Amino acid sequence: MKKVLLMAIAFLCITPAVFGLTLFSDDFNDNSIDYANRWNNYVHPTYPSGGSVVEQNQRLEFTMYGANAPRPRRLETHSINASGWETIDFSGHWMIPATRYTAEFDISIIDANNPSLYIVVAYQSWGGPYFRMTDAGVIKEHYLRSTPSNMVSFSLRYDGSTFEYWENDILVDSITSTTLAGSDSFIVRIGGWDYSAYPNQYVYFDDVAFSMSAVPEPATCILLLSVIAGLLVRKKM
Numbered sequence: 001m002k003k004v005l006l007m008a009i010a011f012l013c014i015t016p017a018v019f020g021l022t023l024f025s026d027d028f029n030d031n032s033i034d035y036a037n038r039w040n041n042y043v044h045p046t047y048p049s050g051g052s053v054v055e056q057n058q059r060l061e062f063t064m065y066g067a068n069a070p071r072p073r074r075l076e077t078h079s080i081n082a083s084g085w086e087t088i089d090f091s092g093h094w095m096i097p098a099t100r101y102t103a104e105f106d107i108s109i110i111d112a113n114n115p116s117l118y119i120v121v122a123y124q125s126w127g128g129p130y131f132r133m134t135d136a137g138v139i140k141e142h143y144l145r146s147t148p149s150n151m152v153s154f155s156l157r158y159d160g161s162t163f164e165y166w167e168n169d170i171l172v173d174s175i176t177s178t179t180l181a182g183s184d185s186f187i188v189r190i191g192g193w194d195y196s197a198y199p200n201q202y203v204y205f206d207d208v209a210f211s212m213s214a215v216p217e218p219a220t221c222i223l224l225l226s227v228i229a230g231l232l233v234r235k236k237m
């Protein structure tokens with residue numbers, strides 16, 4: 001029995017299996033935003049909030065109103081510890097029911113310990129709509145692209161060198177970036193802002209999750225192997 005276990009661990013150590021771990025998730029199903037364990041209101045240092053965010057219809061619904069000033073409305077996750085990650089992934093569903101006036105809808109992955117390190121995936125309504133990817137404040141992608149007017153799945157994936165944006169299981173765009181390569185805890189900020197005189201832009205989110213994959217540390221393998229080997233030797237003695 002222990003020999004089988006030993007061989008299994010040895011096999012895993014020789015061909016390290018990547019394992020996935022969900023570190024954060026929210027289905028937004030109970031019609032109450034979970035500020036206690038999951039979310040904080042994001043307060044922009046310069047601009048006041050405009051609009052509202054509510055959990056209803058089993059999803060998270062942002063309504064934004066700029067009133068002729070840039071007014072953001074966003075939530076951000078509590079800090080997510082992802083020590084030892086090989087890849088990270090923020091996935092979920094979102095939709096922007098109508099693009100009009102002057103607004104943006106975005107998802108940011110931010111280093112929880114250094115907020116100047118972040119990557120943003122955004123749609124903007126004006127002059128387009130446009131799709132955009134920003135790396136620590138530098139625009140790396142910016143082109144015309146229709147917004148998802150019905151719920152689509154999304155996935156923001158990062159392996160320390162390439163950051164990908166997927167929609168409905170299709171790779172939309174990717175950038176090379178090492179901005180977050182050294183980060184081990186993250187905040188995800190979602191929502192958007194409006195800068196028009198007209199009321200009500202909307203963006204809805206559902207079933208979001210932050211996960212990481214990792215490979216077992218070689219040290220862990222050696223430790224496990226030596227423990228099992230020790231047990232085998234003791235049994236023979």
Ligand SMILES: [Ca+2]
Pocket residue numbers: 028029030031032033034055
């Ligand atoms: Ca809830």
Ligand SMILES: [Ca+2]
Pocket residue numbers: 027028029058059206207
């Ligand atoms: Ca839901």
